[in-house]
Amino acid sequence: MSLVLSDCGFTSEVIPVRHFFGxxxxxxxxxxxIQFGEITTGPPSFPFIASLxxxxxxxxxxxDSPVNAGVMTEGEGDALVTNQPQLLLVVRTADCVPVxxxxxxxxxxxxxxxxxxxxxxxxxxxxxxxCVEQFDSDVAHMHVAIGPSIGPCCYEVDAxxxxxxxxxxxxxxxxxxxxxxxxxxxxxxxxxxxxxxASGLPEQQVERIEHCAHxxxxxxxxxxxxxxVNGTMLSGIMLPAETVKSKE
Numbered sequence: 001m002s003l004v005l006s007d008c009g010f011t012s013e014v015i016p017v018r019h020f021f022g023x024x025x026x027x028x029x030x031x032x033x034i035q036f037g038e039i040t041t042g043p044p045s046f047p048f049i050a051s052l053x054x055x056x057x058x059x060x061x062x063x064d065s066p067v068n069a070g071v072m073t074e075g076e077g078d079a080l081v082t083n084q085p086q087l088l089l090v091v092r093t094a095d096c097v098p099v100x101x102x103x104x105x106x107x108x109x110x111x112x113x114x115x116x117x118x119x120x121x122x123x124x125x126x127x128x129x130x131c132v133e134q135f136d137s138d139v140a141h142m143h144v145a146i147g148p149s150i151g152p153c154c155y156e157v158d159a160x161x162x163x164x165x166x167x168x169x170x171x172x173x174x175x176x177x178x179x180x181x182x183x184x185x186x187x188x189x190x191x192x193x194x195x196x197x198a199s200g201l202p203e204q205q206v207e208r209i210e211h212c213a214h215x216x217x218x219x220x221x222x223x224x225x226x227x228x229v230n231g232t233m234l235s236g237i238m239l240p241a242e243t244v245k246s247k248e
Contacts, residue, residue: 017102017109018240021147021209022093022233023219030234034090037075039067042088046238051090052077056117060130063087078118079127081110083135088238094221095155095213097188098147098235099124103131105141109237114192116161120168124192125199139200144207146196147235150224151212152177152187161186 020027029043037053048067052075059077063084080089089111091098096115102108108131114123128144131137159182165172175191178184189208196206213220213233221231 017104017237018088019100019102019145019235019237021098021100021145021235023148024221024231024233026234030236034234038071039069039087041069046088046236047086049088049090049236050080050082051092052080052113054078054092054113056115058118058121058123058126060123060127062130062134064134078114078123079110079112079130081108081127081131081134082239083108085239085241088236090234090236092232092234093147093149093213094223094229094232095150097149097192098233099127099144099192100147100235100237101128101131101142101144102237103135103137103142106135106137107239108135108137109239111235111237114188116157116186116188119188119191119195120161120164122168122195125195128196128199128201140202142201143205144196144201146189146192146206146208148209148211148213148216148220148233149188150214150222151210152185152190153212154214154224155186155188156183157186158183165191 030046033040033042034049034051036051040049042049052061055076057078060079061077063082066084067087091111091113096113099112099114101110110127112124112127162184175187176184197203214222214225220233223229
């Protein structure tokens with residue numbers, strides 16, 4: 001798949017999925033219509049937009065039938081999956097990890113917001129499993145992209161993070177570099193990468209953008225760097241109007 005920070009597509013002759021990882025800039029006309037916990041109408045290039053009120057959870061929202069604009073019955077969570085065309089799934093980040101996925105064979109896409117709570121709780125593998133259970137997806141046909149976030153160079157965590165990480169992941173030393181007693185530098189993207197591979201995806205179908213949001217103030221917002229929310233990056237993915245599923 002093609003991985004750039006601007007609007008592009010997961011490479012496929014079968015389903016040319018549109019996706020983007022946001023910087024301080026977003027595709028023209030996209031920012032204004034987005035309302036958290038609602039499906040909104042957008043510009044012609046993005047007819048419908050779904051965005052949750054993110055709560056650092058492992059809750060996954062599934063759209064398996066045609067949608068209309070309006071408030072969602074359950075508008076909270078941190079991952080969205082769908083097989084519906086022309087529905088842009090959007091997540092917002094300002095240090096946390098945006099993750100996008102597609103199964104080209106079944107025509108299923110997903111967008112995930114993964115902070116440390118969601119990542120340690122397993123929101124990414126849970127979203128992959130939801131695609132399998134709800135849409136009969138096959139991990140062998142999935143491609144996943146891990147977007148820009150705060151990097152291990154700048155993400156020092158303490159016992160609040162380290163203790164649940166240690167209790168859930170025996171190989172936690174592979175993603176945490178201890179600095180002092182009770183503190184360490186966490187590589188969130190690497191943790192998520194390990195979880196994706198453990199879910200059964202082939203390594204060559206998992207990509208990472210290694211930019212650190214904290215370091216690159218020219219490109220990204222960072223809550224930890226700025227000490228407040230100056231803005232968030234939008235990342236999204238959408239199936240085209242005509243989605244033809246693979247028969248292979």
